[in-house]
Amino acid sequence: MSDISVIVPVYNVQDFLEPCLDSIAAQILKPKEVLLVNDGSTDDSRDICRRYSDKYAYMRIIDQVNRGQSAARNTGLDKASGDFVVFIDSDDYVSENMFAVLHDKAVQSGADIVKCGIRFLFDDGSMGSMKGIDQHELILNNREEFFRALLENRFNPSICNAIYRKELFGNIRFDVGKLMEDSFLTPYLLLSSRKIITIPDEFYFYRQREGSTMHTFSDRHFDLIEFIHDFRELLKRNQLYETFRDSFYTWSGYHFMITIKNAARHSTFLQYIKHVEKFHRLVPDTELENVILAISKAKQETALDKNRTSSLSKAEKTIQTFRKNPNLFWLKTKINQWKKHKKNSK
Amino acid sequence: MVKSDISVIVPVYNVEEYLEQCLESILAQTLQPAEVLLINDGSTDASREICVSYASEYDFVTLIDQENEGQASARNTGLDRASGDFIAFVDSDDYISGHMLATLHIKALSTGADMVKCGTWYYFHEDRIEKLWGIEGEELILEDKRSFFQALLNRKIMHSVCDALYRKEVFDGLRFTVGMFQEDTYIAPSVLMACEKIAVIPDGLYYYRQREGSTMHLFDSRHFDVIACNRKMKDTLVHQDLYDTLQNDFYKWYGVHLMQLVKHAARYSSFLTFRKHVRKLHDMVPDEEMDAIIEAGYKSGGAGHSGNRYNETVKKSAKVLSGFRKNPDLFWLKTKYNSWKKS
Numbered sequence: 001m002s003d004i005s006v007i008v009p010v011y012n013v014q015d016f017l018e019p020c021l022d023s024i025a026a027q028i029l030k031p032k033e034v035l036l037v038n039d040g041s042t043d044d045s046r047d048i049c050r051r052y053s054d055k056y057a058y059m060r061i062i063d064q065v066n067r068g069q070s071a072a073r074n075t076g077l078d079k080a081s082g083d084f085v086v087f088i089d090s091d092d093y094v095s096e097n098m099f100a101v102l103h104d105k106a107v108q109s110g111a112d113i114v115k116c117g118i119r120f121l122f123d124d125g126s127m128g129s130m131k132g133i134d135q136h137e138l139i140l141n142n143r144e145e146f147f148r149a150l151l152e153n154r155f156n157p158s159i160c161n162a163i164y165r166k167e168l169f170g171n172i173r174f175d176v177g178k179l180m181e182d183s184f185l186t187p188y189l190l191l192s193s194r195k196i197i198t199i200p201d202e203f204y205f206y207r208q209r210e211g212s213t214m215h216t217f218s219d220r221h222f223d224l225i226e227f228i229h230d231f232r233e234l235l236k237r238n239q240l241y242e243t244f245r246d247s248f249y250t251w252s253g254y255h256f257m258i259t260i261k262n263a264a265r266h267s268t269f270l271q272y273i274k275h276v277e278k279f280h281r282l283v284p285d286t287e288l289e290n291v292i293l294a295i296s297k298a299k300q301e302t303a304l305d306k307n308r309t310s311s312l313s314k315a316e317k318t319i320q321t322f323r324k325n326p327n328l329f330w331l332k333t334k335i336n337q338w339k340k341h342k343k344n345s346k
Numbered sequence: 347m348v349k350s351d352i353s354v355i356v357p358v359y360n361v362e363e364y365l366e367q368c369l370e371s372i373l374a375q376t377l378q379p380a381e382v383l384l385i386n387d388g389s390t391d392a393s394r395e396i397c398v399s400y401a402s403e404y405d406f407v408t409l410i411d412q413e414n415e416g417q418a419s420a421r422n423t424g425l426d427r428a429s430g431d432f433i434a435f436v437d438s439d440d441y442i443s444g445h446m447l448a449t450l451h452i453k454a455l456s457t458g459a460d461m462v463k464c465g466t467w468y469y470f471h472e473d474r475i476e477k478l479w480g481i482e483g484e485e486l487i488l489e490d491k492r493s494f495f496q497a498l499l500n501r502k503i504m505h506s507v508c509d510a511l512y513r514k515e516v517f518d519g520l521r522f523t524v525g526m527f528q529e530d531t532y533i534a535p536s537v538l539m540a541c542e543k544i545a546v547i548p549d550g551l552y553y554y555r556q557r558e559g560s561t562m563h564l565f566d567s568r569h570f571d572v573i574a575c576n577r578k579m580k581d582t583l584v585h586q587d588l589y590d591t592l593q594n595d596f597y598k599w600y601g602v603h604l605m606q607l608v609k610h611a612a613r614y615s616s617f618l619t620f621r622k623h624v625r626k627l628h629d630m631v632p633d634e635e636m637d638a639i640i641e642a643g644y645k646s647g648g649a650g651h652s653g654n655r656y657n658e659t660v661k662k663s664a665k666v667l668s669g670f671r672k673n674p675d676l677f678w679l680k681t682k683y684n685s686w687k688k689s
Contacts, residue, residue: 019422025519026536028578028585055519095523095574096536097581104584121525125415127568135629200629201574205525 001058003083004031004099004163007076008090009069014044016091016207021052021059023093029100032082034059036090037075040066045090070174073159077169085164087182091207092160098203102163105197109139112193115155115162117202123209129202130156132307138198146190147240151247153254155198157183160206168192184227187234217266217275224259225282228252249294250312256283256291257318260326264333276326288323292316349406351431352379352447352511355424356438357417362392364439364555369400369407371441371553377448380430382407384438385423388414393438418522418529421507425517433512439555440469440508446551450511453545457487460541463503463510465550478504478554486546491586494538499579499595501656502546505534509552516540527571531603534575535582565614565623572607573630576600597642598660604631604639605663608670612681624674636671640664 006024010017024034036049038061046061053059064075073087084103088094102114120128134154140146149155159182172188190196235241235248263275295316302308322329354372358365372382384397386409394411401409412423421435432451436442450462466478486502488494497503507530520536522529538544576599583589583596604627611623643664646657670677 018426019521019524022519022521023523026521028539028582093523095526095578097578100581100585101577119525125413125419127525135626201577205523 001032002029002099002103004029004086004103005076005080005082005084005166006031006034006086006088006099007037007073007080008034008088009037009039009072009076010041010045010049010090011039011066011069011072012041012043012045013090014041014048017045017048020088020090020093021048023096024088025052025056025059026096027094027099028097029103031058031086031099033080035076035079036061037072038063039068039072040064068176070176074173074176077173080166083166085166085169086162087160088204089160089206091209093205095201095203095205099163101199101201101203105199106163106165109195109197111139111195111197112165112168113162113189113196115196115198116204117200118156118158118161118204118206119202121205121207132311133200134198135200137200138196140196140198141194143190143238143240144243146193146196147187147235147244148247149196149198150186150190151244151251153251157186158204158206159183159185161204164189184230187231191234191238217262217271219278221259221262222278222282224255225279228255246294246297249291250298250315252287253291253295253315253319256288257315260322260329261318261333264330265337269327269330272330273327285323288319292319292323295319349378350380350447350451352377352434352451353424353428353430353432353514354379354382354434354436354447355385355421355428356382356436357385357387357420357424358389358393358397358438359387359414359417359420360389360391360393361438362389362396364441365393365396368436368438368441369396371444372436373400373404374444375442375447376445377451378406379434379447380406381428383424383427384409385420386411387416387420388412416524418526419524421529422521422524425521428514431514433514433517434510435508436552437508437554439557441553441555443549443551443553447511449547449549449551453547454511454513457543457545459487459543459545460513460516461510461537462545462547464547464552466504466506466509466552466554467550469553469555475553477550483548485548486544488544488546489542491538492588492591494541494544495535495583495586495588495592496595497544497546498534498538499592499599501599503544505531506552506554507533507537508554512537526574527568528575531572531575532578535579539582539586565611567623567626569607569610570623570626570630572603573627576603594642594645597639598646598663601639601643601663601667602659604636605666608677609666609681612678613685615678617675617678620678621674636667640668640671643667 036053036059038046038049049061053061062075062079064072084106086099098116102116105111105114117133118130122128132153133156138149138154140149150157168189170192172185174185232241232248235244260279264272267275295312299309299312321332356368372379384401384407386394386397397409401407410423410427412420432454434447446464450464453459453462468476468478486497488497498505516537520540523532526532580589580596583592612620615623643660646660
């Protein structure tokens with residue numbers, strides 16, 4: 001037994017829960033406790049939790065009325081008694097050596113956070129990895145290094161692909177009600193860390209489900225832009241903004257790109273026009289200009305790294321097209337989406 | 347024919363040419379299984395029709411359909427549904443000897459083993475059937491974790507899941523990792539951990555078909571998962587306090603996998619793609635580790651070991667890997683040249 005608390009928020013995942021819990025039960029290094037925070041499930045999820053908690057003494061159910069994933073994770077954090085914390089979403093699963101490797105590394109190096117890679121699983125059975133992630137182990141020793149790595153997309157900022165020292169969380173909790181809430185927390189955790197290690201091994205298997213919030217677009221998706229503003233303030237407060245101004249713009253460029261692409265992909269034209277209005281309200285044109293300037297600068301600096309320049313070029317082009325003519329951008333996105341769909345169905 | 351308490355799990359995906367031979371071999375067992383679960387993993391050829399005809403003819407054959415999610419997922423579906431006290435997996439393009447289940451079953455009952463392994467043949471075609479590991483040699487009864495891992499790492503037993511009969515408890519809370527390319531190798535250490543006793547019989551009872559155009563004759567980045575499998579093996583050994591004593595055996599095992607990986611990569615990649623793979627491998631396996639693997643390989647072929655096929659392979663892996671390490675470009679050229687000569 002170890003000193004790891006595993007927090008699993010559970011909400012209506014009856015079809016996916018067993019592989020998740022099996023992958024925890026089969027860990028080479030057994031956790032101290034697994035907190036199954038049942039967030040008011042209305043399907044068979046609770047019965048499944050019950051079966052596992054009956055069978056494994058270290059698994060425990062905590063019931064609460066439905067308040068969302070963030071609230072469920074917070075409940076888990078409040079109850080966790082281990083020195084280390086791991087979050088696993090109940091529709092995902094992990095490699096059986098994940099806890100062992102991350103825990104060993106944290107203990108041996110004294111790191112506060114040890115992060116691993118993520119393997120994406122798509123509905124059609126295919127797999128993918130996050131592009132551009134560092135393929136070496138990174139040992140990061142101070143705030144500057146943490147934020148540089150985060151802003152250069154050297155590791156996946158999600159919450160689940162990691163082990164944390166519990167003390168890191170102090171008063172830090174997940175923001176209830178925010179979308180994509182998990183990576184929003186990462187900058188705050190970086191601030192309270194002294195040492196972070198990231199390894200490329202993909203120990204976390206992340207299901208990309210059609211119909212999940214990642215495949216729709218609504219007003220809530222603008223939370224991301226709000227987060228970008230918060231993040232900028234955080235950097236400023238900690239005297240890091242001047243150092244990372246350009247990287248920050250490049251990084252926000254990627255997120256703007258994702259936001260406008262998803263808005264076009266998942267909306268009708270009329271909905272899209274409304275989203276564009278809102279986008280312009282939140283992101284002034286001068287900011288887009290700064291983003292484009294920062295990206296072209298970054299392209300020159302990374303000229304030797306083909307992978308990175310090509311993804312920079314893509315972001316640059318997307319943002320420019322959108323900036324010139326948002327309506328045409330919608331049309332182009334739709335056409336591409338249709339072409340892709342046709343190709344796939346062949 | 348005696349009916350038993352064995353569930354046979356057969357994942358089926360686009361194997362219309364081979365499926366009948368497979369199913370006939372299961373139906374012709376001297377010890378009849380309690381149930382045969384055909385998991386049709388979204389086949390797009392006539393496989394499903396073949397399954398339907400067997401399922402309607404034999405009441406102990408059940409067809410379960412699922413959307414295409416891969417072999418690991420299909421096997422998991424089988425495990426979820428299996429009701430027998432014993433489990434066997436047969437891949438739908440392979441077939442088994444008529445007394446495989448009877449032989450393994452009696453051994454499991456007489457020894458109380460949780461897993462009974464047998465030998466495997468490589469089946470190319472009627473006139474070409476070759477030995478894989480474990481067909482000669484002696485019967486083994488293994489009763490502690492150390493000997494389990496030692497046997498696996500020295501290829502006294504194989505990491506394949508099909509050449510065996512399991513008590514169902516072995517898979518209690520254990521499933522194949524969907525999304526891991528070499529799921530057999532990946533699950534192997536966990537299977538050993540779930541066993542208290544393992545019996546090994548030398549008879550070759552499983553026929554493993556080698557077919558062109560199968561995933562083994564292409565190379566893409568998914569093949570690098572074999573490194574994740576070795577990594578997991580190492581982590582398991584470390585956490586069982588076995589790594590210190592079995593480190594050398596582990597390196598040999600790892601070395602053979604890496605040899606297969608680099609040869610495979612060279613054979614099925616263009617020069618530029620191969621270079622990309624080389625960089626990736628370099629990122630994943632640090633130089634010191636590669637050195638240790640090569641050194642362990644060279645040592646294993648020492649005096650007194652000659653004649654042992656596995657040690658020969660290990661020695662060869664050290665040679666191949668050190669050649670690869672010295673000059674990957676030349677290694678690519680040599681491999682291409684050799685495969686051209688061979689063809």
